[in-house]
Amino acid sequence: MTTKVGILGATGAVGQRLIQLLEPHPDFEIAALTASASSAGETYRDAAKWRVDSPIPASVADSTVRETAPDAVPDDVALVFSSLPSDVGAEVEPAFCEDGYVVSSNSSNARMAEDVPLIIPEVNGDHVGLLEVQRDARGWDGALLKNPNCSTITMVPTLAALDRFGLESVRVSTLQAVSGAGYSGVTSMEIIDNVLPHIGGEEAKMETETTKLLGSFDGSTVETHDVDVQASCNRVPTLDGHLENVWADTTEDVTAEAAAEAMAAMEGADLPSSPERMVRVFEEPDRPQPRLDRMLDSGMAVSAGGIKETSTGIQYDCLAHNTMRGAAGASVLNGELLRSEGYL
Template identity: 40%
Template sequence: MDRIPAALFGASGMVGQRFVASLQDHPQVDLVAVYSSERSKGKKLSEIWKLPDAVLNDDIASMKLEKLDIQDAVKQKAKIAFCALPADLAKKVEPDAASAGLAVFSNAAAYRMDDLTPILIPEINYDHIKIVELQRKKKGTRGFIVTNANCSVTGLSVALKPLVDKYEFPRVFVSTYQAISGAGYPGVPSLDINANCIPFIKNEEVKMNREAKKILGRFDGTSIRPIDIDIFANCVRIPSRDGHLEAVTIQFAGKAPNADEITETFARFEGKPQILKLPTAPKRPIIVRNEENRPQPILDALAGSSDRTKGMAVTVGRIRVDGDVLRFFCLVHNTIRGSAGGSVLNAECAIHEGMI
């Protein structure tokens, strides 16, 4: 199969650079154009590169950033637009790109709660991609928008999926310990975050509830019905670099299942991307750690089963049951599984479905 040409909007940002790292050796997608704002225009990717754990191939390192231009992306024959733009800009750019015929895979919050746009995490809700047909019909476009979730929501939703499939519970309580890279570049001022924690991340706690409900919801052929579980979140920015850690508490109606059963439920979980063996799907979407002090951002954020899937697995640990209460920690790489890697996996699903 010929690789499908793709453009990247917001290539110079924290998420944008993760896209470049994931796409540079991609077997199905060919990165043909990278865009940023006027500020970075004309710079080579090697000049703006800030990821210590990803090395650029020479041909990609010398690609030059252009000022964002949808028509130019179309001229470069792009069929896909990966989008890592701020939400206010994405609100205008993404529908314009879809109207221009591009398949848009977005990281921004702008269209996540749109009725005809999926928040796709394919291990959880592969079938939600079908709603794109309704989106195309209503908008009259060949192109379309698929979003992925907020980064903390991604980790939590992946961890909750095997539990909601097997057990019933009405409420989830979660406290997050979120890395600085989650705020983009340059993000939180160093004097605010160094040796400190900030117990406020704008809009994050609301997103945790409403996005998770949609992601875990059911697509009935015409709409996505949110799941009937409420998520109560406390979100905190901490001075780690990458990887959002989350402390989760669930109260069951009666006695909770025992810790061994919960451990096995997590460890056995797999979804359609694993069955299809999609290039960016980790062998196991959830990795369970049994050590008493894991998961940790430094040790576990890059969990995965191969170079391509590093950072795509969610790590779960410290599974404890006391009577009717289950507690555990989960950890997600915010700019890989929680953003760029998640979008690339979504594109692989759309390619598999023949949508591009």
Template identity: 40%
Template sequence: MTSFRVGLLGATGAVGQKFIKILENHPWFQITALGASKRSAGKPYAEAANWIESTPMPESVKQLKVLECKSELFKDVDFVFSGLDSSVATDIEGDFAKAGIPVISNAKNYRTDPTVPLLIPEVNPDHIDLIHEQRFTKDGSGWIVTNPNCVAVPLTTSLKPLHDAFGISSLVVTSMQAISGAGYPGVPSLDIMGNVIPYIGGEESKIRQEPLKLLGTLSKGAVKYADFPIEATATRVPVINGHLLSITVGLKMKADLDEIRDAMNNWKSPIHELDLPSAPEFPLKVHTDPRYPQPRLHADSEGGMQTAVGRIRQAHVMDVSYIAMAHNTVRGAAGGAILNAELLVRKGFLK
């Protein structure tokens, strides 16, 4: 496998650090350029970053000089990962794409663009063909791919077998989101300790919208969104990692619990045979113990890349209720973007 030179935008932030940690020993991707704000530019990464990961900063990045996030400074990379804040991502990511540098983004800014794939490889790998519809460069060398919101990932992954087997007519979801999802320094300790905050600004609209694009069908260069209503409530809870979701689903075709469990247990990932380094062997794990899944016990399963499901039960309103959970900064952020890049390599979009 060819080794790819990778740039990282937003390298000093919490998501940027997670990218660095996961990519430390990646067999295909090597970080060769780091980008951050003007405040950090010109400094060695070890000096610019307040390292918050639980493992030591990799030696390979300590002395890399941090660059401003300008495309002309990243000419020697094959593509970039973006962990940029949404307040600056639109212009910076667009500038890189227009310069012919592919961007694989964790930011929300281009997720709803009709020509930009919103991608979970196990759910909608065919949507990468939207890249052909982008016009950042005349020769198609520059483009953007995004990964979804950190709640939309476990939500949509758990819905995919039900959507395929029975169809979905409606959905209610309440998220209990870990504090790491708020970045660093995140939520003030006096607000979150021993408490639950029943509102996260801007989150519920993403939970309502993104699964419909992810579960949509690609036809003639456009995605026809799935068509069912989603009612979402987003809360912040005093958990470090792992977003837990309480989900109730209305089905178009009635199914009993055995059929629903079978649909989830027997669901096959469409990328299973591609041998992608970050792909979990079992992207969807169905637990039978009614106490599971739990963030403390299961967020790190399969390197943090697995979606866990449990408490599947008949609903008194609509049809079926269950719990889903995934690691928000791995599967829901940096790890998901890295898996997207691996799929893009296998499909020939990164060369």
């Protein structure tokens, strides 16, 4: 039996990706689309400026867009995917949870809250147990689960593989695609023939979310990892795909070959949207590249390459599709985890 789902913020860039992924999904059935009050009552075709690289699904094109409020979503919807702006999500998502809805959210609000699981299923799927603590503490019948920032999710699976060597500190410089800022987030005059060496709030997200994702769950709390992370985040004129240069210092000596083997051994989760192998490792020194490699495993794989030893650890490059694995796909995967673990 399929699970009926809703999409909050369905007309935006990530909302459109969610529709692209959920419409053919074997376990989920789209039953509600919400947007801002100005779009409520319109057909989805009219409300959304469809910009995804596939036709708008006929099954949703003529659906009526609803207001983003719990009483506007049918009671038989068991799970809602949220791609709301963080300030809106901070207000709306708890209201849905109080009303009994389970929310798989891509929005940045509450990611570091002590009782909100921040999850990459292949890395820390066991943290989903924190929802029991959350429900007890907040008195919710629903629940709130988050996926991390698109730049964080690109790097963390590779770090999880290296943690067996005693992960001590990480330095990362990102080259982030313009789609990460949304359709109107960066103008052509800003980015063509240019690089923007600052993305507001992005560095702090990478530095804090990484420690939570790599932390351990003891059944009641998540103890964050003590790895020290410092990030420099840059916007580059690439459409999709965040490429990152990472320096990881380890307490143990590690060879490039051992690091590559550890990354390649990262398995996928037993969920429909998870790739068989979480990390694809390239031997070629000039890979991964956004245009060539962002759609590996339907955009859900992380790729790594250029792995070499340093005097204190390992240096390498990693890549992920920022609106697939880094946003919509991550939320769908977390929805699959919630369904698999009986939270719906």
